[in-house]
Amino acid sequence: MPKPCKLAAGNWKMNGLRADLSEAESLARAFTAASCGILICPPATLIAPMAEALAGSAVMVGAQDCHPAEKGAHTGDISAQMLVDAGARHVILGHSERRADHGETSHLVAAKAAAAQAAGLVTIICLGESEVQRDAGQTLGVVLAQLADSLPAGAEAANTVIAYEPIWAIGTGRVPSVAQIAEVHDALRAKLPDPAISLLYGGSVKPDNATEIFAVENVDGALVGGASLKAADFGRIITALHAA
Ligand code: PGA
Numbered sequence: 001m002p003k004p005c006k007l008a009a010g011n012w013k014m015n016g017l018r019a020d021l022s023e024a025e026s027l028a029r030a031f032t033a034a035s036c037g038i039l040i041c042p043p044a045t046l047i048a049p050m051a052e053a054l055a056g057s058a059v060m061v062g063a064q065d066c067h068p069a070e071k072g073a074h075t076g077d078i079s080a081q082m083l084v085d086a087g088a089r090h091v092i093l094g095h096s097e098r099r100a101d102h103g104e105t106s107h108l109v110a111a112k113a114a115a116a117q118a119a120g121l122v123t124i125i126c127l128g129e130s131e132v133q134r135d136a137g138q139t140l141g142v143v144l145a146q147l148a149d150s151l152p153a154g155a156e157a158a159n160t161v162i163a164y165e166p167i168w169a170i171g172t173g174r175v176p177s178v179a180q181i182a183e184v185h186d187a188l189r190a191k192l193p194d195p196a197i198s199l200l201y202g203g204s205v206k207p208d209n210a211t212e213i214f215a216v217e218n219v220d221g222a223l224v225g226g227a228s229l230k231a232a233d234f235g236r237i238i239t240a241l242h243a244a
Contacts, residue, residue, distance in 0.1 A: 004198040006036035007161060007221035008238045009124060010228025011064065011092060011202075016042045021053050026231040027238075028057035036221065036241050040228065041092050041124075044078055051087020062090030062124070065098060068111035080112075080119035090122045092223070094150050096167045106149030114152035117159040124161045124223065125150050126202070127188075131168035139166075140187050147191055157196035162188060163223040169203025171225060176203075178216050185218035207236035214244035 024040050031038055041062040042050050051061045063086075067077040083091055093116065094109035113123040127146040129139045143164065151160065164184050169175055176184075185199050192199075201213055202223030213219060221241055227233040 002157070002196045004157065004196050004220040006241055006244070007039060007198050007200060008036055008234070008241050009039040009062070009090070009092075009161075009163075009200060009221065009223045010041060010234055011095070011223055011225050012040065012042045012046075012229060013064070013097070013225060014043055015229055016046050018046070018049060020229075021046065021050055023229065023231045024050050024059060025053055027235060028054050028059045030231065030235050031058050031238060034058040034238070034242070036238070038238055039090055041090065044086075047083065047088050048086040055087075060089045061087055062092065063088045063121075064092045064095065066091050066093070066112055066116050066121075068108065068115045070115065080116040080121055083116075084119050084121060088121065090124055090161075091116045092124045092126065092163075094146075095126045096128055096165060096170060100167075106146050109150040110152045113150070113155070113160075117152060117154065122159055122161060123155075124163055124200070126163045126165050126223070128165040128167050128170075128203070134166065134168065139184065143184055144187060144191055147188060151193065155197070156194040157198070160194075161198045161200060162192070163200040163202045164188060165202035165223060167203075171204070173204050175205075175209055175213070178212060181213065181219060182216045185216065189218045205237060207233055207240070210237045210240035211243070214241055 039060045063083045066080045129142040198220040200223045205222040
């Protein structure tokens with residue numbers, strides 16, 4: 001049975017101008033031969049210039065969303081094929097900020113993922129409970145239901161990565177205990193359609209807590225928001241993943 005690939009994925013969210021491409025370039029200079037996947041998902045405006053700047057390097061470029069349709073009358077949206085055309089290899093789907101800000105359901109996420117995978121993108125599908133749900137003891141039920149409904153048919157290690165991101169840990173500096181992370185990752189692994197799918201943890205991953213998080217069984221890497229914006233910070237997280 002092949003082991004899941006390690007992946008350090010940066011989610012720049014709605015941050016980054018052309019001047020910030022230098023952060024991606026210095027990351028590429030620091031990691032020339034990576035033993036884990038390194039990915040930056042900048043805002044859509046930076047996908048093409050970042051892909052050009054990082055061409056031939058060990059750092060891959062991804063997107064943060066796509067539309068489920070191939071093309072057509074969808075003002076303001078971006079298709080999976082357009083992301084490929086711009087140089088993206090991955091796309092984050094179903095991030096809790098999109099589920100909250102844009103009312104995205106797991107079924108819509110599955111439709112987007114099917115379109116993205118058909119276009120040749122690796123989908124990073126995000127799952128996670130709210131604080132209210134955790135306090136009510138519903139975490140595993142919520143996350144496993146999201147997994148069941150958000151994965152398209154044909155999801156396998158070659159086209160799918162899962163990111164467990166407790167909503168209350170995103171951007172807050174609060175991180176679940178290693179036991180809490182392990183409980184969810186173990187439950188997810190047991191339900192994956194392909195056990196070699198990589199399982200990322202996301203939510204306030206920083207250079208100072210990365211080693212502890214990467215030591216948890218069934219954690220294959222991280223989806224990193226704020227700490228991915230600076231090459232120095234993200235680099236320390238990548239180094240911790242290499243060492244894990
Ligand atoms: P954070 O964001 O690392 O800033 O908490 C993680 C994410 O939302 O992917």
